[in-house]
Amino acid sequence: MMKSQLPLFVAAEKPFTKLMLTKDKLATDKPTQDEPWQLIRGYLSENQQRLLWQESLEYPFSRPTIKVFGKMHTIPRSQVWFGDSGCDYLYSGLMIEALPWPHYLARLRQQLTQDFSLQLNGVLVNHYANGQQRMGWHSDDEPELASQSAIVSLSLGATRDFDIRHKQNGAKHRIALAAGDLLLMHWPMQRDWQHSLPSRTKLANPRLNFTFRQIIPFYHQR
Numbered sequence: 241m242m243k244s245q246l247p248l249f250v251a252a253e254k255p256f257t258k259l260m261l262t263k264d265k266l267a268t269d270k271p272t273q274d275e276p277w278q279l280i281r282g283y284l285s286e287n288q289q290r291l292l293w294q295e296s297l298e299y300p301f302s303r304p305t306i307k308v309f310g311k312m313h314t315i316p317r318s319q320v321w322f323g324d325s326g327c328d329y330l331y332s333g334l335m336i337e338a339l340p341w342p343h344y345l346a347r348l349r350q351q352l353t354q355d356f357s358l359q360l361n362g363v364l365v366n367h368y369a370n371g372q373q374r375m376g377w378h379s380d381d382e383p384e385l386a387s388q389s390a391i392v393s394l395s396l397g398a399t400r401d402f403d404i405r406h407k408q409n410g411a412k413h414r415i416a417l418a419a420g421d422l423l424l425m426h427w428p429m430q431r432d433w434q435h436s437l438p439s440r441t442k443l444a445n446p447r448l449n450f451t452f453r454q455i456i457p458f459y460h461q462r
């Protein structure tokens with residue numbers, strides 16, 4: 241349905257080959273009550289990574305200015321939000337309207353929906369131009385997120401450390417997220433933990449991250 245809006249260069253590309261997700265592959269890492277996340281290395285094929293990266297060159301990224309503790313800041317990365325209609329997202333006091341799904345991102349959403357039995361209806365794409373760009377400590381706990389829903393994170397490009405810390409007991413984890421890796425963040429990760437993407441000042445290479453989410457449609461119009 242989105243095909244007509246595709247940039248021309250992808251028309252000739254081979255389609256995704258459907259990834260066969262074997263039980264073994266899923267079993268490589270299991271979420272536990274103590275650590276409610278699950279890492280699947282190399283979930284995206286090389287072909288998928290290439291197509292998504294290429295498609296992202298056409299995404300309308302922006303660097304909005306947001307209010308943090310009463311002060312205005314331009315976010316240290318660029319982002320864009322795609323989603324089903326009505327799946328707008330209020331982010332640090334800023335209403336982001338859902339843009340229609342680009343082709344390969346729509347296909348990836350479908351694949352994730354099937355592989356993990358999730359109802360994903362929006363994706364935040366973050367582009368980190370280099371190691372100076374980053375994301376501070378936060379939990380993804382906005383009220384428009386469906387109650388107790390999981391968030392699926394996929395990474396492309398440069399490998400970056402992803403830090404996780406417990407809100408109460410101070411436990412810390414660091415996961416190096418490489419191109420193609422998938423991190424499944426199950427409930428109650430967003431209730432009990434924060435995460436961040438620290439800067440790496442010497443790194444010159446860009447990275448993309450997609451976090452697929454389930455939003456309560458028309459939340460902000462009710």
Ligand SMILES: O=C(O)CCC(=O)C(=O)O
Nearest residue numbers: 364366380402437449451
């Ligand atoms: O870039 C990442 O790996 C993290 C992104 C993230 O935490 C978010 O979009 O909420």
Ligand SMILES: [Fe+2]
Nearest residue numbers: 378379380435
């Ligand atoms: Fe996050």
